[in-house]
Amino acid sequence: MKAFELFKRNPPEYEEAADWFSKAITIAEAHESLVPQRIALYNNRSACRERFGALELSLEDCAVVLAANKTHAKVRRRRARIFEKLGRHADALVEICADLLIQREDFKRSLQQGRTPEQPAPAENVEAVMRAVGKQRADEIIAERKRLGTKFKLPSPNTITQLLMTYVKYSERKSQAEAINVVDLENQVNSIEDDNVVLETLVQMVTVYTYTKRYQEAQAAVERALTLLQKIEASSSSHVSSKCLAEIWRYVGLFRHLTHELSESDEAYRRSLELETDSLLRAETRVKLAGVLVDSGEADKAEAELVQALKEDPESSDVYMHRAQLHVIRRDLQSAQADLEKCIKAAPDHVLARLRLATVLIHNQVDSMEIEEHMLACEKLAPDMSEVYQVKGEIALANNEIETAIQHFDKAIALDSTNPVPLYNKGMALIQLPDGGRDPQRTKDLFEAALKVDPTCMVALMRLSELKLQLAATFDQARDVVDMLDRATVHCRDNDELLELSTVRAMAIAQLEAAQNVGLTSFQM
Template structure:
């Protein structure tokens, strides 16, 4: 997880928390220029920025049972237990820890007892209901505490079945949350997880902020692979204990990882991403592929070659789903047997589509097929490098780019994509040098201008960055994507009025590009109270591209900040459907389930919300 559980939890509790909205596109974070939610700093666009949580005025002291409030919070026994608890938290590293006696509600002064007390307590196990009803409340409480003390002693001796008998006896005399929780500890030791859950639930009906019962039930749920409920209990514990319970926060991160990875494996299926996503990728290259040509003027193209050319034309027209079908048909019809050059391009392009669908293994096989036909196929080296960069194999990606540049040192694409690797490494100085080199080699290649301007902004060279963008806009006045990206940079630097103008110009040039609609919506939402305008713009983006990942992310963010949690969850469900890779799916599910757990907390613990103070 890119953010800690504590940061995520503290962000979602209050719908009054203000937010710094960061809209961005993958051009600024990837080597491809693809508009991927993950690469867009997706969670920066969805999550309210990190806030510290403080001021929890109510803190539950687990050292005292419901039926025995005589021990003061600062008693030696309580201090001793707090010390042990802190020590235990430091040692815990997220695994489900083994049971220890100190996890029980044991008062050291009661842990040992005389034979007479034990004999009297044991006899009280067999008392009749009528005899029990005749006892005074004080007698019931005293007997219950003696039975509990014997149960604790038996637990220390690992005599769990016998301890259960005494805790059950104590519950006859007094229904106390601690007795249920201690009996649950015995069931936990015996790996009777259903009984653990049952007893902890009973304890929480009596005291719903009982942290130890929540923790014990969370562990039982985890052992049963009921990760949603486990996450919820760990989340509640973390919040009510002001995120000071290290075991709860670390366990939450462990469980959400298990939950997300399990669900991702179950539902992940390769899918064609949105048109805007694919277009962003292809726009970062100077060419898509070469059209197949006949061996001689009097020789017609084969059906496979015709299908291949049609696939290229469809891709140029942004009809990607149909292009994929035609491309596959050309390969199935044996393009390799009639035109090796076209076959190399066909495999390479299919590799791109497989990569964009999240099938990196299939993509790599296609790239290798191309390189087997033509080891010097530079475009495939760029594309494979891009794929490696996506999975953070940056050094290997750089090696492929160096190989491509060695084949043709005058191809601007090699330097542009090398600049992207440096950018991913946050080496903005060297990325700027690479983009400058790419512009020198091909001043009609727009993306090096964009990334050069972004790198200069990152370096704090604002004037130089503005000059690069303004120069590029003068040279490419009809490039919608250029105007959109400059507007985004202006918005991120607080120049919202100027940013809005550039988004409007971008939309005017290409009304079918969803990104400027979304970026303008985020800017409007950040800088004014015109929520309806923001929604209208995002709906326009979704009309243009119903699967635009950035639009879904923006809606998630706005709904979340407005406290519209059900709408937020609906958008996050949609984001899960649109995820293109297992890693992206894990990230999306992680945030959805974290949000869901905290939304449930808000509904079930409304009285706790007033105990939080938020600060930047």
């Protein structure tokens, strides 16, 4: 046949071959006896049209083939390639999933027939396509949030506590706050007439509420203090000390950061710096400002603030602690290790720094004895701290000591029921048990427990969604997973987590649509 000859020439003449296939299609459509050949002719013309760049026309031919045969694997793969070239990544992902489903169905049939088939394999570009779909949606969500000026609620108490614990003064401030009767402060605020004195008392209340984990009340007190400050400034009767004003703006910066109002947080910290004279507090304020800059995607500016903070306080363990986290984000674990070691040298009792160093040392493949030394120090310094046993479990899991890891996670859970991480980690440990010991339902329950404790625990939510998709038997169950992922975007404030969440959602939607497109009657992946 002339069309095949042109297709196979060296060099091939795809456009002319497509014309000849068109002529053959016209003849086939005019003769009932040639009906079986029509689909093959459309498929061949589609292949030619793809080769010479007539992509939309090629897609039209693909549609004809799939209308007659939903499980035509070559056409599914061709559509995936074309959609990717056209920038239609979501459509490409559906076709990639459809191709994989067709392979799996063929694999099952071959096994039933006693043959030894090749294992199903996804397209090599599946990760890139999936990421492209996820990034597009994440970018759309971020743009919409900026347009609407979206505000978040406070994160979970555990998340806030973990942030505060990164600062070396946390334990001291916590002890001082626990020794103050906040009711007395509240009574003073309600009985004192001098607004300046009330403002200073409100700042004390914020400190007590913050370091006794009454974060909602602390946030309310910050707003009350800010409103009163504006009133005092408008009346020109202010005699509030610069120290108090600096502290107010530092708390405004903290709580604006927690609600992800990053520009307002940035401004508040800078106003605090204009007022603060204590070099140690100035360094701490710069470290907090650096955290806002990191979350704003301005890592270089954050690093510059940390450098300036070291000039304010050369012995600041806070700087080393937070610069280490910046190194982790940049995947520079050697530098992270060096800064954490400096942090511990400056503050040997800094438990969280030792725990983070232990996890970094695992990744840097440092001798286990050094890791064990830090963990023993942590147990001695904080024997009732959930995070200590959480990290011990993570170390055991990294060494493939699964049962030991589970025991540590259980202890971490028992010590602090508000900590979602050991619940999630235990679920991940159960997944790694040998086949006979795995319990998907128990794993699912643990991920759900982590989310009940902290709805913003995105890692638990993403693993839960993947597990639910694996267990889904009906299309409705699969749609429920997509709905769950949609709801989760409301809580997700970290851009990297939002990207991963959007990517998991993209794959779930593609799998669901692909299963329906190839004619499956259930959602058994």
